[in-house]
Amino acid sequence: GAGVSQSPSNKVTEKGKDVELRCDPISGHTALYWYRQSLGQGLEFLIYFQGNSAPDKSGLPSDRFSAERTGGSVSTLTIQRTQQEDSAVYLCASRHWGGRVETQYFGPGTRLLVL
């Protein structure tokens, strides 16, 4: 596609339920990033993929958070047993690796509300 897409746009869930957030990066971008933006915390890094591998998961806030990427393309961020503090906008970005283009391109985000 022309840009990074994310689904769903909005997700309302009850505390304790699991949620899956999807990211479709720009075609050909081998690097994929998840960030979270919450009130009072700003934009924070969660996890980074190079191909299907995740060399850096250091930003995942707890073991309730996990992510995977398949086929070097689509990525899914899963939050198990959601808590109210998980409410935030989850942003995905991708970039071409190698060459001189270093820009990360962001998707529109998924706004998650945990009641």
Next chain:
Amino acid sequence: SQQGEEDPQALSIQEGENATMNCSYKTSINNLQWYRQNSGRGLVHLILIRSNEREKHSGRLRVTLDTSKKSSSLLITASRAADTASYFCATDGRETSGSRLTFGEGTQLTVNP
């Protein structure tokens, strides 16, 4: 965690005026990028400046980088009401893996018609 700081936190100007936003960071960088965000959703990339560059222009945008002071500024000239948004700087640090970005706190710009 946020290691960048931006000032001002909020800026309100009249259409046609120039807007200047500043960003400071703490570590050595490969590049610094500026993004715009409308209504708390996706980030739109504005401009990237590499660590060996001092100034860059793109349309009405001018970015400067001072690596000795670990600071950058974004100037928007002849502002328009449509420029109203939050602006973030983000650094690609030399010590961080995979070129992950570290964001500043952001500046909320309001351009009054």
